[in-house]
Amino acid sequence: MAGITGKDAALTAYANALAAEAPKGRSLTQDALRRLFNNKAALVSIFVLIAIVLFALIGPYFLPWAYDKIDWAGIRKPPDWAKGHYFGTDQNGRDMLARTLQGTQMSLLVAAVATFVSVAIGILYGAIAGYFGGKVDAIMMRFVDIMYALPYILFVIILVVIFGRSPVLLFVGIGCLEWLTMARIVRGQTLSIKQREFIEAAKAGGAGPFTIIFRHIVPNLTGPVVIYATLTIPEIIITESFLSYLGLGVQEPQTSLGTLISFGAPVAESLPWMLFTPAAILVVTLLCLSYLGDGLRDALDPKDR
Amino acid sequence: MFGYALRRVLTAIPIVLITITVCFFILRLAPGGPFDGERALPPDQLKNLRAYYHLDEPLIMQFFGYIGGVLRGDFGPSMVMKDFNVSRLIGIGLPFTLTLGFSAFIVGTIGGMIAGAVAAVNQNKWPDYLLVAIVLVGIIIPNFLMANLVQLFFGVYLKWLPVGGYQPGSLIHLVLPVFILALPHGGRVARLVRGSMIEVLGTNYVRTARSKGLGTRLILARHALKPALLPVVSYLGPGLSYLLTGSLVVEQVFSLPGIGKYFITAALNRDYGLVLGTTILYVFIILALNLLVDILYAWLDPKVRYR
Numbered sequence: 001m002a003g004i005t006g007k008d009a010a011l012t013a014y015a016n017a018l019a020a021e022a023p024k025g026r027s028l029t030q031d032a033l034r035r036l037f038n039n040k041a042a043l044v045s046i047f048v049l050i051a052i053v054l055f056a057l058i059g060p061y062f063l064p065w066a067y068d069k070i071d072w073a074g075i076r077k078p079p080d081w082a083k084g085h086y087f088g089t090d091q092n093g094r095d096m097l098a099r100t101l102q103g104t105q106m107s108l109l110v111a112a113v114a115t116f117v118s119v120a121i122g123i124l125y126g127a128i129a130g131y132f133g134g135k136v137d138a139i140m141m142r143f144v145d146i147m148y149a150l151p152y153i154l155f156v157i158i159l160v161v162i163f164g165r166s167p168v169l170l171f172v173g174i175g176c177l178e179w180l181t182m183a184r185i186v187r188g189q190t191l192s193i194k195q196r197e198f199i200e201a202a203k204a205g206g207a208g209p210f211t212i213i214f215r216h217i218v219p220n221l222t223g224p225v226v227i228y229a230t231l232t233i234p235e236i237i238i239t240e241s242f243l244s245y246l247g248l249g250v251q252e253p254q255t256s257l258g259t260l261i262s263f264g265a266p267v268a269e270s271l272p273w274m275l276f277t278p279a280a281i282l283v284v285t286l287l288c289l290s291y292l293g294d295g296l297r298d299a300l301d302p303k304d305r
Numbered sequence: 306m307f308g309y310a311l312r313r314v315l316t317a318i319p320i321v322l323i324t325i326t327v328c329f330f331i332l333r334l335a336p337g338g339p340f341d342g343e344r345a346l347p348p349d350q351l352k353n354l355r356a357y358y359h360l361d362e363p364l365i366m367q368f369f370g371y372i373g374g375v376l377r378g379d380f381g382p383s384m385v386m387k388d389f390n391v392s393r394l395i396g397i398g399l400p401f402t403l404t405l406g407f408s409a410f411i412v413g414t415i416g417g418m419i420a421g422a423v424a425a426v427n428q429n430k431w432p433d434y435l436l437v438a439i440v441l442v443g444i445i446i447p448n449f450l451m452a453n454l455v456q457l458f459f460g461v462y463l464k465w466l467p468v469g470g471y472q473p474g475s476l477i478h479l480v481l482p483v484f485i486l487a488l489p490h491g492g493r494v495a496r497l498v499r500g501s502m503i504e505v506l507g508t509n510y511v512r513t514a515r516s517k518g519l520g521t522r523l524i525l526a527r528h529a530l531k532p533a534l535l536p537v538v539s540y541l542g543p544g545l546s547y548l549l550t551g552s553l554v555v556e557q558v559f560s561l562p563g564i565g566k567y568f569i570t571a572a573l574n575r576d577y578g579l580v581l582g583t584t585i586l587y588v589f590i591i592l593a594l595n596l597l598v599d600i601l602y603a604w605l606d607p608k609v610r611y612r
Contacts, residue, residue, distance in 0.1 A: 146320050148543070149595050151550045151587050154568065158580065161572045162331065238447040242554060245449050246569060265453040265558075269461050279450055286445045 032223075035299040042295025045288035052285055056104040065095035067102040068253040079273060088273040090263065099255055100277045106256040107237055107282070110171055114236045117175025119229050122182025123221065127213045129183070130190025141187065144180050152177040156239065160248045170249055174239050178232055185224050193220050223300040230293040234286045241282060257282045310600050317592050324588045325375065325581075329368055332577045358384060358578075371581075380582035383571075391582035394567055399586065401471070402556070402563035405482055406548050413487035413548075414494055418537065421498025422525065425533075428503055436495065443492035448551055452485045452558040469559040482555045489551070490544055497540055502533040538605060542598035546591040 026034075037043055060067065070092055079088045087096040129140040159173045193199065194217065202212050241258025243249040250256040257278045264275030346354070355361045358381075359370060374381055380391035424436040446454075459481060460468035471478045505511060506529055514524045553565035560566065564583050571579035 149320070149546065149592055150324065151546055151591055153550045153553065154584050154587055157569070157572050158328065158331065158584070161575065234445070241447060242449055246557065247573070261450055261453070268453065268457050275453065275457075279454070282450065283446055286447075287441075290441070290445055 032299045039295040041291045045291040049288045059101045067098040087277045103255040103257045103260045110240045111233045111236045113171040114175035118178040122179035126183040126186025130187040227297045234289045381578045383579045398564035408483045409486035413490035417491035417494025421495035424499045425502030440492040443488040448554040497536045505529045505533045542595040545594045
């Protein structure tokens, strides 16, 4: 007869009220997200970036023209809403908006894959150097110092020229050369993390060095890695667009923002839309990524504030 | 101090050697070559050509022959521009690239320092916001795009400055290239100076200087400027190599006759001799400049020498 006195109901209500009033614990991630969302520039950047990505991915399905479709009646024409060429056409009569969207897709894809490659190499290299320390560390980091001093864009150009102009090579080539700073940052973090008690506990529990690196150290690197990865993406986009600008990157009929700019630049006097459409998207993307990176740094690394 | 400098020079030598080796073998082992034209050459002609350029010898012999040549200052023949050898092309291009690079270096460094100091002194007022915005634009917009935009604006629309090209001794052709090259460099310098200057202006000794009645100008000149410039010195090394690789872009867009232009043309034509020569030169210059900056820094900051 538990419910007769009404005591249980009253206590339950009381408990619920207490639970509702109790201060909610906040995890570090929630804290960081809250700080990020309080940063207006970063928040706007996130929305703009999401809009660009969605537009680049979904947009082409809603356009009347495909990126490689030639409109024989509309060659070198300025923006024309009636015909569906919202941003005009190029010298071959292809729709600039469709081409720009395809180019944005390609540039973002290169950026994503190359960033992933550079992050993976950087984490592995930095964590190993930092964890083993001593001679291993000295040799590995000396190598990074040396690589730093070398003009890596020359090597990317040589690689691309020699091994053909495939997008895959572009991803991997750029990624393989952009990992240096990541390795340095990860090594620095690893040096301090490996002194902590939970690493000692893992060692006492019999975990091998690689288990410790991957299970205990790498997950703790998330903050700096995310920050630096965000800052790497614009660099990679710039590198890719420069290579494409030289004619070494993405090949026809595929296109990227750099390729579009390189085709638009010589004719910008008579057909300005061919330069300004891809240039605007490129600049807005880079600007947003930079603001987002700064915002993330402020949010995830409270020491700096 | 001398020991430190010597140690640094000695570590730089193997780096140059390794770079030469790696580039040499990558280029030689790659498929395709400078004689792959639209039309295949008759076999006997190809054989003669290969013999002329020593391409028929064993790879290792070619390598030592090349190293020997480089040590004597001979980078071998250009395989595509047949009337020139690589050393001659470098002799033509290098003075130009160095002029361009150093002009941009001076303009960018000084401009960046002034901009950073002005922004720091006016922190959170309109000059600060304006300068920070300009710096952001200068750093974010890629070199080649910015170059095209200023070409279009100043060269085509306003017709104030030449769009590109170069005539020896003509300064007006250098204005836009130097500006484009100096902009991101100056921007990074300005960021560094602004950050460290704000920090320095908040220190106790600056407050003391202020409280004893010194004017802002005097405080800046006597007390704040020097410590605020230290981070800039350590940035100059990487900054110089950014400038040199940036000149690659600028020379290409404005079609200027520097080694960057030769490098890209050579890479596109698979002119291995010229690619190798210009790469070695770039690496050598960048290492030498980095070395110089490191030694300068060690001289300024004794802590570095004993690390």
